[in-house]
Amino acid sequence: MPVRILTVDDSPVIRQMLRATLEPAGYITIPATDGVDGLSRLDQEEAPDVIITDLNMPNLDGYGFVEAVRRRSDVTRKPILVLTTEHSAQKRNAIMALGATGWITKPFVASNLLKTVQRLAPLG
Amino acid sequence: MDENDSIRTIFFAECAEQIEALEHGLQTLARGDGDAETVNTVFRSVHSIKGGAGIFGLTALVDFSHTFESTLDLLREQRLTATPATIAALFCAMDALSDLIHACEAGQTADSDAIQSATRKLREIAPDPAGDVLAESSEDALVLPFDFQPVPLDFDAFSPPDGGTASPQKTWTIRFAPRRGLYDRGNDPIYSLAALNELGDCTIILDQHELPPLEMLDVQDSYLTWTITLNTDAEEASIRDVFDWVFQDATIEITSLPLSDVPAVSIPSENRASPATQSDDQKNDKTNGALTESVQARTLPTEPASTESEPKAATLRPSSTIRVDLTRVDDLINLVGELVIGQASLRDKLQKIDNTGVSALMEATDTLGRLIRDLQDAVMLVRAQPIQSVFQRMERLLREAAAATGKEVRLIVRGADTEVDRTIVEQLAEPLTHMLRNSVDHGIEPPEQRVANGKTSYGTIELTARHRSGRVVIEVADDGAGINRSKVHRIAVNRGLIDAGTQLSDQDLDGLIFRPGFSTAETVSSLSGRGVGMDVVKKAITALGGRISVNSEPGQGSTFLLSLPLTLAVLEGMAVTVAGHVLIVPVTSIVETLRPHATQISCLMNQQALIFLRGVYIPIIDVACDLGFRSAPVSPLQAVVLIVESETGALVALVVDAIVNNMQVVIKSIERHYRKVPGISAATILGDGQVALILDIDSFHRSPSPEAVQCDGPAKASPPSGERPFS
Amino acid sequence: MTTPNPSHRKAPLKALVFSINGQAYCLDIMLMREIRSWAPVTPLPNAPCFVRGVINLRGNVIPIVDMSMRLYGHHYSDEASRVVAIVECDGKYSGLLVDEVTDIFDIAAENIQDLPDITGAQTFKAISGLTTHDDKMIGILRLDEVFNLDVDLAQ
Secondary structure: OOOEEEEEOOOHHHHHHHHHHHOOOOOEEEEEOOHHHHHHHHHHOOOOOEEEEEOOOOOOOHHHHHHHHHHOOOOOOOOEEEEEOOOOHHHHHHHHHHOOOEEEEOOOOHHHHHHHHHHHOOOO | OOHHHHHHHHHHHHHHHHHHHHHHHHHHHHOOOOOHHHHHHHHHHHHHHHHHHHHOOOHHHHHHHHHHHHHHHHHHOOOOOOOHHHHHHHHHHHHHHHHHHHHHHHOOOOOHHHHHHHHHHHHHHOOOOOHHHHHHHHHHHOOHHHHOOOOEEOOOOOOOOOOOOOOOOEEEEEEEEEOHHHHHOOOOHHHHHHHHHHHOEEEEEEEOOOOOOHHHOOOOOOOOEEEEEEEEOOOHHHHHHHOOOOHHHEEEEEEEEOHHHOOOOOOOOOOOOOOOOOOOOOOHHHHHHHHHHHHHHHHOOOOOOOHHHHHHHOOOOOOOOOOOOHHHHHHHHHHHHHHHHHHHHHHHHHHHOOOOOHHHHHHHHHHHHHHHHHHHHHHHHHOEEEOHHHHHHHHHHHHHHHHHHOOOEEEEEEOOOOEEEHHHHHHHHHHHHHHHHHHHHHHOOOHHHHHHOOOOOOEEEEEEEEEEOOEEEEEEEEOOOOOOHHHHHHHHHHOOOOOOOOOOOHHHHHHHHHOOOOOOHHHOOOOOOOOOOHHHHHHHHHHOOOEEEEEEEOOOEEEEEEEEEOOOOEEEEEEEEEOOEEEEEEHHHEEEEEOOOHHHEEEOOOOOEEEEEOOEEEEEEEHHHHOOOOOOOOOHHHOEEEEEEOOOOOEEEEEEOEEEEEEEEEOEOOOOOOOOOOOEEEEEEOOOOOEEEEEOHHHHOOOOOOOOOOOOOHHHOOOOOOOOOOO | OOOOOHHHOOOOEEEEEEEEOOEEEEEEHHHEEEEEEOOOOEOOOOOOOOEEEEEEEOOEEEEEEEHHHHHHOOOOOOOOOOEEEEEEEOOEEEEEEEOEEEEEEEEOHHHOEEOOOOOOOHHHHHEEEEEEEOOEEEEEEOHHHHOOOOOOOOO
């Protein structure tokens, strides 16, 4: 089975960048446009190995999404990376308190992102 | 991935190793070669099994191994001596323990009679059943597994390259104690440990003292603490960065050490196989579990830890092995297979360029090719394991078989360290079991008869393995009565395998025992019976790409020879062309190749052609027609005929257009992305990147096909070029 | 049954459009793995007529389905210019031999129409719905049915 990564972001550019960074390395990305779409992807697809999510999104934002994911038994302990432009420790602590595994600051450097993901979900 | 399952898997693998060590130790004691250390080893094996069993709440296993261990403890304290009776009871206990482990692994209830009987025997030999020992230590059975010393775990089994220690390097000691929240947020200490390892040379020591007794253990909680000695030129800030995500969920203490305290260990920082290969079907569901698993595996005391703990390491069983997930090995083998194909394809393309500079390139490519093939051989060997594990099982089998028949049998094993592909080792157990049972049952005579014939009262069975020309040859030789040929002849006639008047050579008569339908009620005794005969053995061996034969000398004994391939991932194939398509025929199935004469070909009324070869009529099958590549068969006289033998030993003559060459091919599944294809067992990839199909020889052994080869002249042959299989 | 086939549902999807016998069809782009130019295949014995054979895709042996044969029952004439779309379905890879890849576009859920009740040919099962793009009708393929090897095209 390939390693699958759910990417939740309302910006098609970011989704595309994530895909362009991760897929050539051998990952499969499952794109979702917001928190609600992300949750419905979780319902439809096999549980992903890693979840990457944006914070500010319509319908359901990153905070709500992370909280909801942590309540699902199938992915409760899967790593969740938050993409954030926030540099304040306060915001970070808030998202970590909800159950995120870590964060990546936007704009991200592709190689750093890839390295982080490879650590969380190494390919065979 | 369920972590519990992976630990469980590791536990049962460990048990198997402990049983092996136990058996080896008991055998040493039985020969009278044992010393105090042998007894210690034997004791530790049972002790480890008991400890592990405690973790999983396998009460029956804990209880029995405890009883066993108590008896061994008496032996260790020299309150019990290793008399033959004692050894016999210990062997019996070992067999019971082994069965119990298998039952636990399969989730079944064990045969309580066998356990009770073994327990009784243990009690009988112990002068004092040591009730006090029992009572006192049954409590700590559950605590034991967490009892062993912290073992430094290194991330790389290979010797480190000389790092040429740069001067700004500093040594840090980091204590990392995660709390439960870290796991709840999908993190794992391994991420941080791996990141630290990337910063420099790292020694990581796991402290599991906080682990509570099993009944108080909460699998969701965090009990483990790591102490990391890091030798790096990175700043403290970089080290702190590693823990950026986990500071709130762990206690982290970072202190720098004065240089003089640097332990003399150096671990290279590259700890993982390179990720992100191109292969499409990587087995990646292991993901983070894989790394976790390997760490747990290393915490088992299999390797002498590091330079500092030498005195302690001496008591550990020295082993230079690592445990690797099989899928990883198979991924590696597949990649090397790709490399072989890639090189062949490069060579193929170079060959087509007409240029003066090319010959040097060709030379370089050929060198590359040789290296790749060496690499392939080396990688294949990773799957290899000594045949020992299956041979060892035979000792027990023989003990039981001898006891059941009242015969005396001695087993001599040679070449147990011969290595074969793991799958072959596993699949060999059953046929070997039948063969040995057969030897005891039909080969070895009862003691009184042996003595009357001037032989020793005990029979001897020799089990030998050795490598011979790229294959492994296994010999099962007994010094029994040999094959009773007149009886074989009579049975064969009764079963309708031969006509009463048929005269056969001794060799051919002996070969009849492998024919399906030979072994039935009359030859089935309580022992070798269970409705299984030598035909089943032959089938199993053929399925592994092997061959079996027998040599027998009346009154002197019989010798069975098994010849097996070293690996199942590659196959020695003969490339042939059929209606313009290249097909691969497994060389092991080919008896001979020939261009037939008209006088050899004859024909039955349904147009089925037959070839007459050394007194036998063999049906002819046109491969192209059979596979639908051609509508009318070619004349065998204008083609090449391959005589092939199926699993069942039946012969068929396959008509192909031409033989190209012999080659080693890497076996590729068609079912993986498609489905099973009749007539085809698998595929391979040729040097030019094209897929070639591997013929399934056994599929040709069925009732004659309606498109049987016609014998009236060569005229009906269609041109041997590209007709589509379907239109 | 690990990879759901989104074309079953009326959900918005990003689709890859290609033509088969001049008619436009599409598939959820998430099922696509890569596009390759046509290269000779190794025919398989006793295969359905629309399975052209197998190719080597980086060491994997994968089947090639001739979509023209699958949907229309005959080969498309100009073979050399055709392309193979590699798709993944239920963890298995396969190649779809199509005329050409023409477009990528988003289909909103409300723009997907169920297949009208067309009785007769079994091949219609391979289409889950219809949509319109640039004033042209596009058939949405249903991969699991496309790969139903036991379908009898003679019906």
